[in-house]
Amino acid sequence: DAKTTQPNSMESNEEEPVHLPCNHSTISGTDYIHWYRQLPSQGPEYVIHGLTSNVNNRMASLAIAEDRKSSTLILHRATLRDAAVYYCILRDVRTSGTYKYIFGTGTRLKVLA
Amino acid sequence: DTAVSQTPKYLVTQMGNDKSIKCEQNLGHDTMYWYKQDSKKFLKIMFSYNNKELIINETVPNRFSPKSPDKAHLNLHINSLELGDSAVYFCASSQVYSNQPQHFGDGTRLSIL
Numbered sequence: 001d002a003k004t005t006q007p008n009s010m011e012s013n014e015e016e017p018v019h020l021p022c023n024h025s026t027i028s029g030t031d032y033i034h035w036y037r038q039l040p041s042q043g044p045e046y047v048i049h050g051l052t053s054n055v056n057n058r059m060a061s062l063a064i065a066e067d068r069k070s071s072t073l074i075l076h077r078a079t080l081r082d083a084a085v086y087y088c089i090l091r092d093v094r095t096s097g098t099y100k101y102i103f104g105t106g107t108r109l110k111v112l113a
Numbered sequence: 114d115t116a117v118s119q120t121p122k123y124l125v126t127q128m129g130n131d132k133s134i135k136c137e138q139n140l141g142h143d144t145m146y147w148y149k150q151d152s153k154k155f156l157k158i159m160f161s162y163n164n165k166e167l168i169i170n171e172t173v174p175n176r177f178s179p180k181s182p183d184k185a186h187l188n189l190h191i192n193s194l195e196l197g198d199s200a201v202y203f204c205a206s207s208q209v210y211s212n213q214p215q216h217f218g219d220g221t222r223l224s225i226l
Contacts, residue, residue, distance in 0.1 A: 032212050043117075043203050043217030044156070051212075085154070091212070099207075100146070100169055101215065103156035 004088045009108040012078045020073040020107050022088030027068050032091040034101070035062065035073045037084040044087065044103075047073065083111045116140050117218040119204050125224045126194060133190045134221045136204030144168070145187035146205040146215065147179060156203070162187050163209055191223075199225045 005023045012018040024033065032051050036044040048055055048062045050071070055062040061074040075082055085106040091099050117138045126132055138145060146169075147159040161169035162181040176192045191198060201222050207215040 034214060036214075041219075043205075043219045046214035046216070049212070049214060087156075100158045100161060100171075101156075102158075103148075105155070 003102065004090060004104045006086070006088055006104060006107045008105065009110065011110045011112060012075075013112050014080060015077050018075040018078045018082070018109065018111075020075075020086050020088075020109065021070065022072070023070045024088070024090055025069045027090055033062070033064060033068075033071050034089045034091055035060070036087045036089060036101075037082075038087065038106070039084045047086070049091075078109075078111045080111050080113060083109055085109070116216050117204055117206055119202075119218040119221050121221060122219070123222050123224075125226065127226050128194055128196060130194050131190070131192045132194060132223070133188055134202055134204075134223075135186070135188045136218060137186050138204075138206040138216070139185065140206055140216060142206040142208045142216070143184050144207050144209050145181065145184070146207075147187065147189050148203040148205060148217075150201045150203060150220070152200070160187075160189075194223075194225050196225050199223060 032049050034049040035047040038044045048057050048060050050062045063072045085108050087103050087106040089101045120135045144163045146161045148156050150156045158171050159173045160179045164184050165181045178190045181187045201220040203220045204218040205215040
């Protein structure tokens with residue numbers, strides 16, 4: 001199973017951009033990179049995903065390295081509500097068409113007012 | 114409308130008892146999952162069902178038995194509960210053959226006394 005490594009924790013000031021890194025050196029050609037976050041006492045919430053190209057949505061941007069061995073989740077302006085554990089996950093696709101997520105330890109983001 | 118709902122939200126019971134957790138999704142997805150998040154916050158997949166058929170079974174003790182009466186429901190029954198079963202259990206759903214994300218419920222916190 002392909003794995004990801006992330007820093008255990010990061011801090012950011014409110015209203016500033018945050019760059020959350022993720023290494024996935026054993027990624028395979030068909031693995032999508034998914035990012036989720038988990039707020040306290042809630043289930044994981046989808047943030048963004050990509051395969052090769054950089055992606056943007058209303059929540060964040062995802063920058064994927066050319067060799068795909070790393071990626072960075074970018075929160076353009078952190079708010080207090082963005083304080084959460086952020087997970088970088090590789091989607092392991094089964095031949096059945098279903099897939100499972102392999103969660104790592106994630107990065108706990110602290111946002112300072 | 115809640116997309117993935119689990120009941121109960123909290124479950125406190127004695128060691129040795131049998132309990133069930135229910136999960137329902139109204140997203141029209143055909144695949145559902147159970148994850149376990151232990152005290153160290155590691156999220157690990159347990160089971161996946163696609164159209165009522167077991168697809169993923171990740172070396173979970175056979176005291177845990179998932180049941181899918183239809184593709185919108187996936188229940189988890191646990192026999193002879195042990196102290197180590199204390200955790201938060203998350204249900205999720207997705208659509209097969211799709212790179213769209215999984216949607217998670219808010220979890221059921223199971224505490225064994």
